[in-house]
Amino acid sequence: MTTNRRQFIGGAGAIAAASSFPMPAIAQAKAKVVVIGGGPGGATVAKYVAKDGGVDVTLVEPARRFTTCFHSNLYLGGFRSFGSITHSYDKIAKAYGITHARQLAAAIDRDKKTVRLAGGRVLPYDRLVVAPGIDIKFDSVPGYSEEASKRMPHAWQAGPQTRLLRRQLLALKDGATIVMVAPPNPYRCPPGPYERVSMMAHVLKARGHKKSKIIVLDPKPNFSKQGLFVEGWQKHYPGMVEWQDPKMHGGIKGVDAKTMTVKTDLAEYKANLVNVIPAQMAGKIARDAGLANQSGFCAIRPESMKSTVDANIYVLGDASIAGDMPKSGFSANSQAKVVAMMVRGEVAGGRTFPARYSNTCWSLIETDDTVKVGGAYEAKDGKIAATSTFISKTGEDAALRKKTQEENMAWYAGITADIWT
Amino acid sequence: MIFAAAAVAAASVAAPGSAQVTGDRALGQYLSSECVTCHQLTGKQQPGIPAIDGKPAASLVEQLNAYRTKQRPNEVMQNIAARLSSDDIAALAVYFSSLKPRN
Ligand SMILES: Cc1cc2nc3c(=O)[nH]c(=O)nc-3n(C[C@H](O)[C@H](O)[C@H](O)COP(=O)(O)OP(=O)(O)OC[C@H]3O[C@@H](n4cnc5c(N)ncnc54)[C@H](O)[C@@H]3O)c2cc1C
Numbered sequence: 133m134t135t136n137r138r139q140f141i142g143g144a145g146a147i148a149a150a151s152s153f154p155m156p157a158i159a160q161a162k163a164k165v166v167v168i169g170g171g172p173g174g175a176t177v178a179k180y181v182a183k184d185g186g187v188d189v190t191l192v193e194p195a196r197r198f199t200t201c202f203h204s205n206l207y208l209g210g211f212r213s214f215g216s217i218t219h220s221y222d223k224i225a226k227a228y229g230i231t232h233a234r235q236l237a238a239a240i241d242r243d244k245k246t247v248r249l250a251g252g253r254v255l256p257y258d259r260l261v262v263a264p265g266i267d268i269k270f271d272s273v274p275g276y277s278e279e280a281s282k283r284m285p286h287a288w289q290a291g292p293q294t295r296l297l298r299r300q301l302l303a304l305k306d307g308a309t310i311v312m313v314a315p316p317n318p319y320r321c322p323p324g325p326y327e328r329v330s331m332m333a334h335v336l337k338a339r340g341h342k343k344s345k346i347i348v349l350d351p352k353p354n355f356s357k358q359g360l361f362v363e364g365w366q367k368h369y370p371g372m373v374e375w376q377d378p379k380m381h382g383g384i385k386g387v388d389a390k391t392m393t394v395k396t397d398l399a400e401y402k403a404n405l406v407n408v409i410p411a412q413m414a415g416k417i418a419r420d421a422g423l424a425n426q427s428g429f430c431a432i433r434p435e436s437m438k439s440t441v442d443a444n445i446y447v448l449g450d451a452s453i454a455g456d457m458p459k460s461g462f463s464a465n466s467q468a469k470v471v472a473m474m475v476r477g478e479v480a481g482g483r484t485f486p487a488r489y490s491n492t493c494w495s496l497i498e499t500d501d502t503v504k505v506g507g508a509y510e511a512k513d514g515k516i517a518a519t520s521t522f523i524s525k526t527g528e529d530a531a532l533r534k535k536t537q538e539e540n541m542a543w544y545a546g547i548t549a550d551i552w553t
Numbered sequence: 554m555i556f557a558a559a560a561v562a563a564a565s566v567a568a569p570g571s572a573q574v575t576g577d578r579a580l581g582q583y584l585s586s587e588c589v590t591c592h593q594l595t596g597k598q599q600p601g602i603p604a605i606d607g608k609p610a611a612s613l614v615e616q617l618n619a620y621r622t623k624q625r626p627n628e629v630m631q632n633i634a635a636r637l638s639s640d641d642i643a644a645l646a647v648y649f650s651s652l653k654p655r656n
Pocket residue numbers: 168169170171172173174192193194195198200201202203204205235236237238263264265266287288289320321324325328415416417448449450451459460461462463464492493494
């Protein structure tokens with residue numbers, strides 16, 4: 133290990149490996165870590181890097197408050213308020229001394245190691261963490277567009293879209309037709325569309341609908357927790373949900389927001405509510421910086437979440453290619469702890485341990501009937517690989533399902549406290 | 554990547570009426586970051602997920618072993634405990650038992 137003056141001054145803490153960490157211009161300066169995106173990925177990294185001190189952390193995120201996509205389906209179903217899924221950055225900014233730059237990051241200059249904010253300010257970094265989540269590929273569904281999403285919401289990024297979908301759902305009269313265009317892999321939250329179907333069915337049933345229908349047009353031949361969802365739909369909402377795989381619909385040909393129609397190879401549906409969930413890709417800032425490959429997502433080193441194309445940059449959460457891990461808030465939060473440890477290892481001499489990741493996703497099918505799927509993951513054979521997994525079983529008794537819903541609610545309280553307090 | 558070869562700072566916690574638990578607190582702190590996604594550091598009991606901070610180390614070791622050997626049900630905890638070594642469990646127990654509930 134190279135000894136350097138700053139270790140005696142102590143301003144930047146001990147530097148474990150001076151060779152891998154370029155000296156800041158000012159001897160006493162703390163290492164600078166810039167985090168782009170304040171979702172469960174980025175906000176968790178910012179907190180965990182800042183928490184133990186000695187590092188200057190800036191979180192770049194335009195919003196003052198973050199609405200979680202997780203449990204936004206429970207908001208749709210009337211199980212939660214919108215306020216209860218919305219969280220402010222003020223607490224973590226104050227408690228851990230994080231600078232919250234309330235702007236979009238406009239560009240990354242990887243050679244100069246700077247981030248330019250939309251307002252023009254330039255932030256230098258020693259390590260950059262990129263966690264911008266997803267962008268919607270509007271043109272993956274013919275006829276769909278950002279404009280069309282005002283009539284046919286995707287509600288796959290939480291906020292006004294989520295509220296619009298709930299308003300549309302509550303306005304339906306008995307005999308209504310809902311069409312969901314489900315997304316192709318890979319997308320955020322594999323069980324999410326099917327939990328959403330369950331929540332829409334719950335609302336229709338609770339409002340006394342007898343004839344309304346939900347038609348799911350899926351580009352995939354099968355989906356996450358399929359056996360559990362299908363069992364739940366038959367049990368709680370008999371005759372209401374019709375799921376079609378590509379063999380049944382022959383291909384999704386397009387949507388028309390003006391006439392509220394959805395065309396497949398075999399049929400045309402006129403609907404009262406259309407929820408289009410298009411294909412997805414890493415947020416623009418990551419793609420513009422050349423961090424994504426042809427898949428639209430960003431390749432990472434499984435032992436650290438470091439970008440495979442730039443040793444000063446980490447990418448995590450939905451924007452990354454995380455092997456066997458699903459794109460979930462839980463996964464993003466889990467990856468963030470590995471990133472924070474590795475970043476502190478590089479710039480603040482923190483101890484590092486072999487990366488471990490985990491995930492659990494709960495889905496609410498009907499009041500007190502919740503199922504879960506989860507796994508543990510490690511770096512193996514060049515990717516993040518599952519070391520063990522589990523999933524709820526069909527036919528479980530009501531008491532177990534109710535207990536699983538209690539876990540789901542307690543997890544939400546836990547993870548949001550972990551991220552935003 | 555560099556895995557720090559720093560001397561392992563072991564900490565011991567004596568649990569009343571039971572054997573002493575010795576573990577690497579820094580390792581425990583890193584491993585605990587997985588746990589606090591679900592277990593809030595409030596020391597408060599709430600439905601669904603019990604608080605584990607400030608609990609005696611020996612009983613944490615016993616409970617984690619019960620999940621690891623699948624004697625105690627709950628797939629979430631069984632799956633998490635499956636990959637914990639005895640050293641990991643000791644490190645976690647030392648770390649969590651050393652915390653004072655936040656509020
Ligand atoms: C309906 C639904 C249900 C879900 N349910 C669950 C669930 O039950 N459990 C679960 O674990 N996950 C669930 N998810 C998935 C989860 O929401 C995502 O996987 C998670 O939000 C990903 O986190 P992230 O930090 O990678 O990205 P995001 O949460 O998308 O956060 C990215 C942030 O970066 C910001 N940003 C983007 N570009 C820039 C820029 N240029 N400059 C500055 N900031 C920028 C954005 O504003 C955003 O705040 C669900 C998702 C949906 C849609």
